[in-house]
Amino acid sequence: MxxxxxxxxxxxxxxxxxxxxxDGKQDTLSKSEVKKLLQQELPGLLSESKDQKVVDDLISGLDIDKDGEVDFIEFMILVASLSCAYRGQVPKKRE
Ligand SMILES: [Ca+2]
Known part of the structure; x- marks a missing residue:
């Protein structure tokens, strides 16, 4: 079960x-793949912002190690953050 x-x-x-x-690279999301995923799977997230710069900043913000791609860990950080936000909880800042 x-x-x-x-x-x-x-x-x-x-x-x-x-x-x-x-795009043939199975382990990472390119910027356009991230955008498509967000548009199709989390439609509310991007539709709230009509400003392209805000959307670009959001997508860039997911690429934590700044290698130009969003890997599974970076994707999971988004999912974890959204899950916390759904519960109205903001993760505590760690010193
Ligand atoms: Ca990355």
């Missing part, structure tokens, strides 16, 4: 994989 949490983890992996593989 698969639990709901296990199914959720599989879905997160599948979602990342679906968009990451579009």
């Amino acid at each position: 698969t639990t709901k949490l296990q199914a959720s983890i599989c879905l997160l992996n599948d979602t990342f994989q679906t968009y990451a593989k579009e």
